[in-house]
Amino acid sequence: MRPAMHRVVVLALPGVVPFELGIPGKAFGLARGPDGERLYEVLTCTPDGRPVRTGEDFSIAVEHDASVIATADTLIVAPVDDPARVTDPLPEPVAAALGRVRPGTRLVSICTASFVLAAAGLLDDRPATTHWAYAERFRGLYPRTALDRDVLYVDDGDVLTSAGAAAGMDLCLHLIRRDHGSEIANQVARLCVVPPWRDGGQAQYIARPVPDATGNDTAAARAWALRRLHRPIRLGELAAQAGMSVRTFSRRFLAETGQTPGQWLTAQRLELARRLLESSDLPVDRVAEQAGFGSASSLRQHLAAAIGVSPAAYRRTFQGRTAG
Template sequence: MHRVVVLALPGVIPFELGIPHRLFGNAYSLDGKPLYETVTCSLDGRPVRTDADFTLAVDHDASVIADADTLIIPPSHHDSPVLRTGEIPEPVARALASVRPGARLVSICTASFVLAAAGLLKGRTATTHWYYTEQFGRLFPDVRLDPDVLFVDDGDILTSAGAAAGVDLCLHLVRRDHGSEVANGVARRCVVPPWREGGQAQYIRRPVPAPAEADTAATRDWALQQLHRPIPLAELAARAGMSVRTFSRRFLAETGQTPGRWLTAQRVELARRLLESSDLPVDQVAERSGFGSGSSLRQHLAAALGVSPAAYRRTFQGSPQRSSGGGVRRASTASTRTRLPQTAIR
């Protein structure tokens, strides 16, 4: 069997730690034989303190890594030194150095910082949790970071976005190793979608910042109340008491975006809120957010988030349904026939 070793580092997050055993432990051949052996280790074989209120006892130390076909590193607590400094502790570096040639390296969530700190991602494409992308980019400028996708498959090194994206990545590995039929069986047994539409951009909340003391701040604040209608650049400039050229220059200096790009981003954000919080038809959401038509909204949402309005609403507006026994059950939010986003595979 393919041997998967999971390395639990100090402060490991229990949810992500359990993903590999849960997913690979439910992978069976078509004749019912288990396809993976999953073992968990710590650096020294001693119990590991998690970021929750309990300590984890393991049966193995890092020596088992030498026999791994796939090594998976779950994330540790958010105050982990490697996240703050980009420097890898020597015991962790030694453990990674013991990985045999040809074995796969996999990180879940911010464990990509560990791989990058060890120099393993230099010049390669990777991802991490969206919240830490700016920090990752500062610490590891030699890594080609893709902040939108749920996971990146770069051959022998694979990285995933935050938390549940580890499920997406493990299912991808099963699919890559044994095909869709086996991977779909794992998904059914674990009651998760075989794949998800879009990337992690749809999970990033981009709040509109409070107006600052700046030349265009009052105009921006006013524009946020006018998103339902076209707002010509000349009208924005007149509102600020500037020429179009001066307004455009100052707007770009203050926001980092042109007025047109900024307005589009705010309209996408408004459309997201309406899709999440209302049952308005897509055409009405488009009208209220200033896109004019459902087709225009679909185009802009796909460009920004990689999903359609309907898919976004299914993801973020699950409607409770009453079961016959009086309990509440959730409506299904995923289709097993969705196409796998091509941006998720490198």
């Protein structure tokens, strides 16, 4: 017998943002196992089961009230157009809905829904993120949360939070990858016509004055580097690909990606190494060579620093989940 599907419940509150509300149903609904079986069941609810007004010019009707939250394996709180609608203070129906969460349920917020989790005390002494435009308001209201406004999402094990809008898709793909491996997550990404992962974090989307407006950017240099991750890449080579001085290139690169060129290269090499560990039987030293780390020991050090596991442990986890 196949195990029961993982149940994802999405909570829609007054002022819900329709775009992000639809992301979990689309992402998890497309996830299929080796035999085409659905891996997730997605249910949408409101606190009382009645329609809620969205942040746009229409309302949304749902099939369920908050009682389904007690059956959730993962609860996702969808964002609202103005956090003050549901957090100043947390309305009793919302608090009652969250009170139905059973022990062991994975909690997820998209964008401004982090305010809801924080107002309920669920982010106390935890790392989290939210939309960068609301970061200062969040910090003022919830100082016990270790807020990082520069990332697309934060995975703190049983509580995960994402940044604004499309970062909700990044987080859903991350959850699918965590649950079932990269092959299934990448297939969902292809069906949604989105990248399986995105470079950098929110920092690249925060408006900043650009010192000089030549019309150039670093995209071509990044594309050039991605084709050559197996070999050493010097900063001067990257700058030359963009037709910039090293100083200008470094400044522009940080503004566009939120990372230094060195940080970005290491992240890309780690992502390539992870894909190779997940999808191939190459020895670890060959994975390290193809990903540009030079040696298995260097790969081990970087992977341990990034996610706290060895290449062998990572491979066992993800190949085992993908195969299972």
